[in-house]
Amino acid sequence: MANIFEVLVTNLSQLGFFGFLLPWVLMFAISYGLLLKSKAVGEDKKVIGVISLVLAFFVIGLGGAPLGNIFVGIFGTASVVLAAILVIVLFVGMAGGEPAKLMESKNMMVLVAGIGLIILFFVISGLTGVRIDGTVMSVIFMVVIMAVAVWFVAGNGK
Numbered sequence: 001m002a003n004i005f006e007v008l009v010t011n012l013s014q015l016g017f018f019g020f021l022l023p024w025v026l027m028f029a030i031s032y033g034l035l036l037k038s039k040a041v042g043e044d045k046k047v048i049g050v051i052s053l054v055l056a057f058f059v060i061g062l063g064g065a066p067l068g069n070i071f072v073g074i075f076g077t078a079s080v081v082l083a084a085i086l087v088i089v090l091f092v093g094m095a096g097g098e099p100a101k102l103m104e105s106k107n108m109m110v111l112v113a114g115i116g117l118i119i120l121f122f123v124i125s126g127l128t129g130v131r132i133d134g135t136v137m138s139v140i141f142m143v144v145i146m147a148v149a150v151w152f153v154a155g156n157g158k
């Protein structure tokens with residue numbers, strides 16, 4: 001028997017929920033908010049609403065389902081990254097550290113920037129259709145771990 005949530009997500013996907021509706025709502029909300037805040041076309045909310053409606057349909061007309069797939073990939077990856085950050089903050093707090101002071105270290109900023117670049121690389125490679133198999137991923141992971149270990153040991157020996 002199939003899980004009810006798997007059936008729900010499959011049905012929503014077949015109905016165009018992820019490929020049409022959610023990207024449309026996102027584009028409508030972003031354009032509405034930007035036009036309202038910038039007052040580029042005045043302050044009349046009806047005019048702003050109509051322009052945002054048209055812009056949202058144009059964006060979906062241009063991107064369609066592939067645009068929805070991009071958003072699914074971006075927001076899915078972002079949620080995993082945010083969950084990992086939350087776990088790190090929880091571990092730091094449980095170890096007696098102060099999570100608020102975590103980003104004051106220059107080394108931590110370099111580490112976060114490096115992780116961000118790696119995530120950006122994988123997102124861009126996924127969008128362009130470049131696929132990296134498990135063997136290459138394992139080699140990249142081992143090289144990164146070795147580089148971090150060398151940097152950690154050699155960096156502290158000032």
